[in-house]
């Protein structure tokens with residue numbers, strides 16, 4: 001059976017797939033293999049998780065095969081979830097999905113600071129590409145990491161922590177799979193909290209540009225969904241944090257008391273929705289987290305998609321570019337200027353904010369950013385034509401593309417966008433001198 005990614009535009013055929021049950025078994029596989037790549041939930045849209053280079057990403061390119069190459073899945077690895085209340089941390093397998101981790105954490109009345117739109121991705125896979133949610137005060141998901149246990153190229157198990165390893169740690173968290181197999185991770189926790197989610201419709205662009213900071217800071221997590229047509233943002237999602245969940249009820253009841261936030265029926269010209277809405281008009285809201293201010297636990301509101309929803313194979317390709325917050329309005333206006341070019345191929349865009357961090361390859365390294373995301377219809381030939389236009393429009397704004405999505409920015413420009421790229425390269429050379437964890441993607445965007 002050919003393994004593919006979620007969007008089915010990338011194939012993982014170039015090496016054998018191993019699913020070891022123990023760390024020792026995994027170490028043996030790493031020692032015995034010429035090239036190794038870990039597969040997370042395979043939700044990336046480019047060849048970041050492939051051993052070979054798949055530059056055409058239309059699912060038809062010939063793959064290179066080598067019997068000494070190995071993919072590793074952590075699905076069968078038996079690793080407990082351990083909560084340390086004193087330190088305020090949770091330690092888990094790198095291969096656990098956020099859905100499973102959040103469920104286990106909430107049962108113990110602890111929470112993460114943020115999540116991505118969907119719970120089906122793995123913690124290590126998501127942090128490797130600096131996956132993010134939204135919120136002016138929220139760093140990307142990798143900023144919760146305080147420790148990593150990595151099987152390195154020589155098969156040894158190495159621990160890297162925020163406390164002890166300083167700069168090396170900052171280079172190791174968002175590492176695009178290049179440091180080795182992240183078998184266990186320790187993340188910072190906080191007390192479990194409750195949230196209420198509200199949607200507003202048809203925010204005029206002119207109001208958005210005049211009040212951008214106020215709107216983006218209007219809740220704990222804010223998402224704008226424009227299709228760029230008709231000079232408006234189709235929907236604005238506000239996810240408000242409303243309280244702390246009690247210990248005594250196992251993280252359930254106290255969260256469910258609604259809090260009157262006194263929200264108006266109209267905000268900057270946008271109107272409060274009168275029913276749950278999907279960001280793509282006409283799509284069913286089944287599987288979305290509940291809106292309309294109904295209270296729920298943090299993980300039942302921060303994700304856009306419910307934990308129990310089935311992740312269908314996607315008729316979709318995704319792209320996202322980050323620009324420093326200071327350029328947000330100019331960058332959005334530049335994209336809006338291209339709207340006629342992507343009218344027929346765009347499902348929807350999403351704009352989110354991400355706080356600055358110190359992780360070398362994070363798109364928000366040393367600057368708060370706005371992520372400008374595009375969900376395209378699955379037509380790579382058409383999307384490939386449009387991406388360079390969007391990238392040119394965003395080039396004056398110190399743009400950095402999402403590591404896990406599709407882009408056509410030349411490798412040199414990608415490298416130049418990261419001040420710590422040379423240090424990252426040196427780090428990978430020292431931990432993996434023979435390039436066991438190097439793939440076509442790292443060869444292009446880091447070493448190329």
Ligand SMILES: Cc1cc2nc3c(=O)[nH]c(=O)nc-3n(C[C@H](O)[C@H](O)[C@H](O)COP(=O)(O)OP(=O)(O)OC[C@H]3O[C@@H](n4cnc5c(N)ncnc54)[C@H](O)[C@@H]3O)c2cc1C
Pocket residue numbers: 006007037038039040041042043044045048049050074094095116117118120121122123124125126127128129130131132133176177178180181182183314318403404405
């Ligand atoms: C429907 C959908 C919605 C999305 N929503 C968001 C969103 O809200 N925000 C956002 O930022 N992104 C989003 N993404 C993108 C996605 O979160 C990223 O591409 C993420 O990296 C995918 O995680 P994964 O577990 O599928 O990892 P994979 O795609 O399988 O792997 C990603 C990288 O991590 C490496 N890797 C995986 N596991 C390990 C490990 N244990 N040790 C070392 N390296 C490892 C892989 O080799 C690869 O380089 C979305 C994608 C989809 C399909």
